[in-house]
Amino acid sequence: MTTPAAQTSAAKPAGAEPYRLEGELPMATQAAVPFIEIETLRAREFIPAAREALSSLIAEQGQAKVIRPVFNWAGRNSLFPLHWGLACCAIEFAAAFGARWDAERFGVVPRSSPRQCDLMIVNGTVTWKVAHKLITLYEQMPEPKWVIAMGNCATGGGPFRTAYSVVPGVDKLVPVDVYIAGCPPRPEAMLDGILKLEELIRERKE
């Protein structure tokens, strides 16, 4: 797979180049003003130079086009999931944050308050009794927010699909962005789902 960053670096002569965000911020390569070479700047020169470069970029391409990828880049690298567990998938959720899989290296840090979260990982069987609490927690999360249905129960009810007490899929209650199959999914599968969600956020326009 070729990324814009790979094409650009192939066209230029090899050698030590300053780090650029071209892959993340494609508009930087199209700007009339060359993007800042951060490593060549002294600290006191950084803010005026950044202000100048950003103002010219915004004047040239419009605010939305420039700022949106920055927010997407920042948001998808600091996803804060809600720290709660519904059933056995929560064990795998907990294991993913342990030393072996260490989900925090992706910037995924579970928070205990929905006010600080932008990601809800529904990890377990959703019963009708907990459905109202789930909706309340989802509504308490600030925008923008995403939902991952983790495991077969949250995806479609799982083995309890026809049971009297179980919601057949959490998408009956809240909009779901990524479904993770498995009973329960391994921590690798959960990390894969988070990376899939990061790809979705990267394409986000609004």
Add this chain to the structure above:
Amino acid sequence: MQPDDITRALGPKLGDGLLSVEPFEGTAGRVRFRPESALALFEAVRDDLRFAHCATVGGIDWVDHREVFYVLWSDEAGQYLFLSADVPADAPHIESAASVWPSANWHEREAWELVGITFDHHPDLRHLLMPDGYVFHPLLRSFKLHEPESLEVKSRHV
């Protein structure tokens, strides 16, 4: 403690409210009683036979009638005791045991919600496992499991 001991202790107090005391493997016995004399039986079992702990309360749907059963534990005898009463299916109600054993409170809420047995004079008879407003008793044999694909799911629960 043997079934004969239980009959001797409870018989004079309950009269014909006590139907039978059968041997039941692993327990002190199984006491069958009329639901009308429930409260007198509970107090006699707790005070005279010293069964101080109510481990569980449950219900069974036998279609033509329903059965309420109680499992009690005595630390002094080191034995369990079963109580059971038959209630009619069209008006299934029995006196609450929560005033005798406080631990029966939640077990009776569960039995009311799942099997539909009403416990009279219960301090707080409301839903335990299902959301408020749920109108079905899902462990009755007349309850049909739904098909999520063919049914509007929310209409059943809200």
